[in-house]
Amino acid sequence: MMTRDRVRLDADVYYPDEPGEFPVLLMRQPYGRAIASTVVYAHPSWYAAQGYMVVIQDVRGRGTSAGEFKLFEHEIEDGYDAVNWAATLPGSSGVVGMYGFSYQGMTQLYAAINRPPALKALCPAMLAGDLYSDWAYEGGAFCLFANLAWAIQLGAETARLKGDEAAFLKFSDAARNLPLYDRVPTRPQIMQELAEYDSFYQTWLDHPDPEDAYWKRLSPLTYLENFDLPxxxxxxxxxxxxxxxxxxxxxxNQQSRAVQQLIVGAWAHLPWGRRLGAIDYGAAAVSGCDRAQVRWFDQFLKGIDTGLVNEPPIKLFEMGSNQWRTFSEFPSNAAPSFYLSSTGLASIDETDGSLVSTPQRLSPADVMVHDPWRPVPASGGHACYPCGSFDRASLDGRSDILTYTSEPFTEALPLAGEIVVELECSADQPSFDICAVLSEVKLNGSVYNFSQGYRRSDRGEAVQSLRVSLQPTCIQIPIGSAIRLSLSGACFPAYPVNSGTGEISTMVAQIMTIAVHGGRVISLKCNSEEPSGRQ
Incomplete structure (x- = not known):
């Protein structure tokens, strides 16, 4: 197809092996269209066999498409043009749906912003409504591992497309050995040497302000009133x-008149299977998203009454019980808070720090000393590979991690929703970080993380209230297990090590003392009465 500014974009088109006109499923992606997101979805030929034309398009400047690739910059106009083009292909019934995850999820939203009339339904997965806070940064800290690894992958592909073998090989080597220990870790030498192949990384670092117009222009939430599609x-x-x-x-769900539904599994960005990290979540955890998407498109592109509009809109996989639960709305029923309690030795003795049901003030405060030479490493979670749940019992034994553990539960505790940790803390440097991890402590003493969050503070030495938003979750803690909150001053290389000074050079990184004076875990507990049942 040709865009409005006469740039050629290439696509593969898959047809059902039967006569007739069919709705079109469009995916727009930057990785070479042959992959077609088959790392998590069925092959396009399977979707074609369900009675759909499937169009997998290389975005501008990627694959064999012409033009220059600039991350997300052209996807609003190009997406609109692609929908209109796909709707007029021979064999098309004139209606289009879109599917895909990550970049391919974002291209769906961008294409919908200007409301192409043929676009009737979307299946967006694993994306960012706010590009700053949902993708590039978390809690004010740059998402180093995810952003750098992705920038190197995209840079390698750009070098390959330009025929620069030397640059491609440098990027390939860096992908296997991420350059995390340069003088300025967030700006490694390879990204300086090969800046011509960088489509976003330096720009994201150069815009640390969430209110910057750059983020507003590229964030789908900016255009929220434009969206009204199932x-x-x-x-x-x-x-x-x-x-x-x-x-x-x-x-x-709050602003649209169209049907909105949500599926969340025990998955990382990929894969979407039964095993993740050190846990086998059982056969029920395997993705059923291909069938769910076909059912969605049958309803909204073919006009088939599939019954889905009469079903609970939210389907969440409950870890622990390893079964799916349905809800009429995302869980938001506050459970009693867990408060931090200790005698001041929560960094030394894992039996000292406790999570209790009544408010406490730590006296003396719990103190951890963060050493940038040996920062607390990332272990599982959502922000660093490999993702998922792992036994962190030995990691929690470090003296630069504070741990607070509840008593074992005498009845199963189902937790579903968003989690916040509120802390009263201070530091002896102008800037410091807090990583908060929630884990299940099993009867045998193993400790498996299930949610974490990160927050950067630049407010100096005074005692302050710090709010850390953790990853939402759905888990059942069984009888006999406990939960643990672990606090540290780093989670490297998921996020850069905070130097304490506001500067980013490793040469100026300071040992810092962080004191926690009190706090609580605010969890959201699902109803004891099943609002929409189990499946």
Whole structure:
């Protein structure tokens, strides 16, 4: 196809093996169209066999499409043109739906902004409504591992398309050995040397202000009033962009007249299978999203009454019980808070720090000393590969991690919803970070993380209230297990090590003392009465 500014975009088109006219399913992606997101979805030929034309298009400047690739910059206009073009292809019934995850989820939203008349339904997965807070940064900290790894992948592909073998090989080597220990870790030398192949990374670092016009222009939430399409939103509890998926679903559900539904599995960004991290979640955890998407498109592109509009709109996989639960709305029933309690030795003795049911003030405060030479490493979670749940019992034994553990539960505790940790804390440097991790402590002493969050503070030494938003979750803590909150001053390389000074050079990084004076975990507990039942 030709865009409005006469740039050629290339696509593969898959047809059903039968005569007639068919709705079109469009995916627009930057990785070479042959992959077609088959890392998580069925092959396009399977969708064609369900009675759909399927169009997999290389976005501008990627694959064999012409033009220059600039991350997200052309996707609003190009997406609109692509929908109109797909609707007029031979064999098309004139209606279009879109599917895809990550970049391919974002291209759906961009294409919908200007309301192409042929676009009737979307299935956006694992994306960012707010590009700053849902993708590039978390809690004010740059998402180093995810952003750098992705920038290197995209840079390598740009070098390959331009025939620059030397640059391609440098990027390939860097992908296997991420340059995380340069003088300025967020700006490694390779990204400086090969800046001509960078489509976003330096720009994201150069715009640390969430109110910057750059973020507003590229964030779908800026255009929220433009959206009024049926959307099946898909996320994963350990996906890097789960907060974006949930925030966009909630915003759409509040303002749209069209049907909005949400599916969240025990998945990372990929894969969407039964095993993630060190946990086998059982056969029920395997993705059923292909069938769910076909059912969605049958309803809204073919006009078939599938019954889905009469079903609960939210389907969440409950870890622990390893079964799916349905809800009429995203869980938001506040459980009693867990308060931090200790004698001041929560960094030394894992039996000292406790989570209790009544407010406490730590006296003396719990103190952890963050050493930039040996920062607390990332272990599972959503922000660093490998994602998922792992046994962090030995990690929690470090003296620069504070741990607070509840008593074992005498009845199963189902937790579903968003989680916030509120802390009263201070530091002896102008800037410091807090990483908060929630885990299940099993009877045998193993400790498996299920949610975490990160927050950067630049407010100096005074005692302050700090609010850390954790990854939403749905989990059942069984009888005999406890939950644990672990606090640290780093989570490297998921996020850069905070130097304490506001500067980013490793040469100026300071050892810092962080004191926690009190706090609580505010969890959202699902109803004891099943609002919409179990499946």
């Amino acid at each position: 959307m099946l939103h898909i996320g994963g509890w350990f996906d890097t962009y789960m907060r974006g998926t949930l925030n966009f679903y909630k915003a759409m």
